[in-house]
Amino acid sequence: MATVTGRIVDSLRPLPVPDDLTRPFWDAAKQGRLAIQRCHECRTYQHPPLHQCDNCESRDLRFERVSGRGTIYTFTRLHAVRMKAFEPALPYAVVSVELAEQPWLLLTANMAGTDPEGIAIGAAVQVTFVDIGDGIVLPDFVLAAAEGR
Amino acid sequence: MAGSNGTFGTAKVAVLGIAYSRITRDDPPEGVTLGDECVAACRTAIADAGLHPEDIDGITSYAEPYGDAADGVTVVSPQYIWRRLGLQIRWGEVNNKFVGSSLIEAHNAIAGGACRYALVWRGVDVPRHQRNLQAETRPRASGDSQFSLPYGATGGYIMHAPSAQRYFHEYGATRQHMANFVVRNRRHALMNEKSYWSVNRPESLSVDDYMSARMIADPLCLYDCDIPVRGCVAYVLGPAEAAADLAHRASYIKAFAQAWIGPRGPGTFFHNGGRLLKPSLEDNADLPPLFERTLWGPSGLRPSDMGTANVYDGFSILSWLWLEALGFCGVGEAFEFVQGDRTEIEGELPLNTSGGHLAEGALAGAPHYSESILQTMGRAGPRQVDDVHYALAATDRPTRAQVIIFSSQPD
Numbered sequence: 001m002a003t004v005t006g007r008i009v010d011s012l013r014p015l016p017v018p019d020d021l022t023r024p025f026w027d028a029a030k031q032g033r034l035a036i037q038r039c040h041e042c043r044t045y046q047h048p049p050l051h052q053c054d055n056c057e058s059r060d061l062r063f064e065r066v067s068g069r070g071t072i073y074t075f076t077r078l079h080a081v082r083m084k085a086f087e088p089a090l091p092y093a094v095v096s097v098e099l100a101e102q103p104w105l106l107l108t109a110n111m112a113g114t115d116p117e118g119i120a121i122g123a124a125v126q127v128t129f130v131d132i133g134d135g136i137v138l139p140d141f142v143l144a145a146a147e148g149r
Numbered sequence: 150m151a152g153s154n155g156t157f158g159t160a161k162v163a164v165l166g167i168a169y170s171r172i173t174r175d176d177p178p179e180g181v182t183l184g185d186e187c188v189a190a191c192r193t194a195i196a197d198a199g200l201h202p203e204d205i206d207g208i209t210s211y212a213e214p215y216g217d218a219a220d221g222v223t224v225v226s227p228q229y230i231w232r233r234l235g236l237q238i239r240w241g242e243v244n245n246k247f248v249g250s251s252l253i254e255a256h257n258a259i260a261g262g263a264c265r266y267a268l269v270w271r272g273v274d275v276p277r278h279q280r281n282l283q284a285e286t287r288p289r290a291s292g293d294s295q296f297s298l299p300y301g302a303t304g305g306y307i308m309h310a311p312s313a314q315r316y317f318h319e320y321g322a323t324r325q326h327m328a329n330f331v332v333r334n335r336r337h338a339l340m341n342e343k344s345y346w347s348v349n350r351p352e353s354l355s356v357d358d359y360m361s362a363r364m365i366a367d368p369l370c371l372y373d374c375d376i377p378v379r380g381c382v383a384y385v386l387g388p389a390e391a392a393a394d395l396a397h398r399a400s401y402i403k404a405f406a407q408a409w410i411g412p413r414g415p416g417t418f419f420h421n422g423g424r425l426l427k428p429s430l431e432d433n434a435d436l437p438p439l440f441e442r443t444l445w446g447p448s449g450l451r452p453s454d455m456g457t458a459n460v461y462d463g464f465s466i467l468s469w470l471w472l473e474a475l476g477f478c479g480v481g482e483a484f485e486f487v488q489g490d491r492t493e494i495e496g497e498l499p500l501n502t503s504g505g506h507l508a509e510g511a512l513a514g515a516p517h518y519s520e521s522i523l524q525t526m527g528r529a530g531p532r533q534v535d536d537v538h539y540a541l542a543a544t545d546r547p548t549r550a551q552v553i554i555f556s557s558q559p560d
Contacts, residue, residue, distance in 0.1 A: 008301070012287055013299045013301075014287065014288040014289065014290040014298040014299050014301075015288070015289055015290060015299070016290050016291075016295035016296075016299055017289050017290060017291040017295060018295070019291065022295060022296075047296070048293050048295075048296045073315070074311040074312070074314045074318070075311060075314060076306075076310035076311045076314055076367050076368075076369075077364070077366065077367045078301060078304070078306075078307075078310075078365075078366050079363065079364045079365055079366065079367075080304075080365050080366075081301055081303060081304060083288075083301055083303065084286055084287075085287075091364070091367075094300055094301060094302045094307065094311070096311055104431075107296070108296055108297050108300045108302050109300060110300050121314070121315065121318045132299070136299075138299055138300075
């Protein structure tokens with residue numbers, strides 16, 4: 001049986017502070033696109049963004065839109081975190097999504113609103129976006145089946 | 150003398166003295182500070198080494214810079230101990246969190262002639278730090294945390310619980326497998342007169358207690374997480390020849406290794422798992438050849454030579470990763486390796502006989518080093534393992550690690 005819990009209070013979530021390195025990620029999210037930093041030389045993706053390519057050390061890095069598809073690499077459910085935004089949602093899931101584009105290209109998500117029984121390693125997921133206020137739109141994920149894929 | 154591959158322990162430096170304060174979660178007695186308790190532990194360790202404060206010419210420690218850390222109250226810095234004990238210092242160094250890094254630095258300073266007798270300690274007050282954490286209404290998330298904190302991915306367990314989940318999935322381990330390790334760990338702690346559980350709450354833990362414990366971060370429950378305590382530990386190291394005058398046996402540093410691999414950055418599983426470098430669980434599979442090259446090969450020792458091992462268990466899953474990283478068993482095999490009697494005190498590999506971080510208390514790795522030291526000194530009381538020649542201690546996660554092999558003999 002699914003455990004019914006309250007919702008994460010989006011307006012109280014810790015607020016990302018975009019910087020020169022990460023602003024393109026947040027700008028894209030605001031437009032409903034998932035964009036990941038990619039090396040223009042060796043074509044390796046990396047996240048979070050870095051000042052140089054972690055593979056070939058090139059400084060020629062650009063953000064590219066990705067499919068938004070992936071699979072659940074691993075996850076946990078947190079039962080004891082004292083943060084106001086998450087207290088009503090305890091226990092809430094923290095999910096590590098491996099994007100389809102590259103092995104170990106991982107993004108953190110909550111899969112808020114997903115039946116906890118559906119959160120399992122290997123499950124196919126699809127990006128979605130959540131407006132959390134103060135100018136930030138946060139990527140999250142839902143089961144790919146729920147998107148009709 | 151250096152080992153075949155350069156820098157090595159080779160038992161030229163020994164731990165001569167060791168002392169603990171009371172380990173507790175209570176506030177200190179009225180008018181007593183953590184600094185006072187640490188000074189007392191240092192004085193006792195110096196006396197245990199048959200020395201006086203004026204003999205100490207080297208110090209090394211670490212005071213974790215928590216948000217509101219107060220020197221002498223919630224942390225105890227090298228400057229604090231130096232001044233309180235009135236030491237005449239020739240050499241000093243600040244290390245990282247785990248006491249193993251200080252023991253290795255002290256070894257090197259003595260072996261290199263920078264000092265003769267080095268004092269090492271840790272004083273921690275984890276409960277007070279946790280109590281003082283202020284939950285802001287809407288915290289800001291900058292740097293790498295902007296990709297994790299907005300999802301509530303926080304706390305020490307956020308790296309280890311998903312890693313455990315993946316481990317369970319990959320290898321077929323279950324909480325029942327972990328129960329065996331955690332329950333035995335508590336049993337060991339109750340045989341350790343200085344452990345949190347012995348001193349404060351002499352309560353046994355059953356498999357049923359473990360299985361029905363409240364969850365913290367799936368699949369980790371309350372008893373998979375170490376117990377935050379206030380306490381101090383101190384050690385005195387000196388040249389091996391100084392051990393001749395001791396009232397007890399010394400513990401010689403035979404070999405050591407450090408590892409530093411895995412994701413870049415300040416580093417949790419979620420912050421940087423997306424780097425090209427692999428997530429922590431997969432990194433662990435790269436470690437057996439690394440420790441073969443840096444620890445086993447140069448020392449000429451094998452895992453089977455270890456009379457006992459104390460491997461870090463700040464979260465229970467780490468003990469399995471350590472057993473695999475060090476080659477005590479194959480990758481993905483530790484959950485089966487620890488079943489049965491093998492890791493009992495009378496077993497083939499007595500494991501975490503002090504109760505470790507889970508049950509002696511979260512003392513910056515001290516429960517692991519202290520126990521290996523005491524076992525090689527022959528001072529482990531009711532949990533003494535017979536005929537311990539070598540005892541291994543390892544702390545932090547295996548990808549960012551300190552490992553020391555202690556010997557009961559100056560060989």
